[in-house]
Ligand SMILES: [Zn+2]
């Protein structure tokens with residue numbers, strides 16, 4: 001299955017044959033909560049999750065370019081949508097085309113829908129018409145035009161890639177549908193529910209290399225997966241979606257950590273998720289010194305030695 005993207009060379013994301021639209025319908029059927037309240041523009045009726053998700057906008061990305069270089073390396077460029085010059089920016093140098101693709105998909109700016117092009121000038125979610133007192137807002141996560149009622153949540157700007165926000169913005173407005181999927185995605189990671197992780201992610205609007213900064217701990221999705229204890233979920237993120245375990249800071253390669261400084265391996269060790277520990281150490285070559293808690297390190301070493 002491939003996600004909806006503006007680029008033609010899509011990354012294969014899973015072996016599921018269910019389309020994102022079917023996933024959205026399944027989500028809507030699986031919940032009956034009315035959580036979007038009254039919408040004057042929608043005839044004063046209460047809106048269900050199904051109402052809103054049926055109008056959900058799958059985000060599109062600004063064009064990117066991947067240029068092969070010598071030595072099996074690939075240079076990736078992304079295009080900014082939010083500067084007058086529409087600058088082309090170098091994203092990085094990657095050791096495979098797949099990794100370059102994945103990085104572009106995770107960091108290319110999202111295209112903002114132009115409400116002026118929409119004859120009806122209506123909120124994407126509740127369909128209320130925009131007017132002087134019902135202003136247009138852009139969801140910073142998907143780029144849809146929505147009304148204030150349908151974008152009542154704001155996220156710390158770290159929850160979206162830096163290319164999605166203007167310089168200096170501390171919080172960003174997001175639409176109710178994006179927030180719904182964000183909560184669902186985080187919950188399914190923490191529960192280790194691989195089917196729901198794949199389904200939620202395949203809707204196209206979840207961010208993989210941004211922390212869940214609305215919650216204490218600042219876990220990145222990979223941390224939440226380690227905490228959830230499902231090796232399948234960890235492998236889906238690392239092997240299918242190519243989520244990196246490290247990033248480069250000041251020329252140094254450092255692991256992604258929670259706000260209390262825990263790397264993914266440390267979290268898996270603390271949770272006694274030994275199959276995840278074994279996978280990270282033996283297959284991904286993660287250094288064991290990432291586990292700083294002495295007791296956790298001892299437990300992990302003795303467990304790994306027993307296996308040999
Ligand atoms: Zn609305």
Ligand SMILES: [Zn+2]
Pocket residue numbers: 139140141142143144174175176177178179
């Ligand atoms: Zn949105």
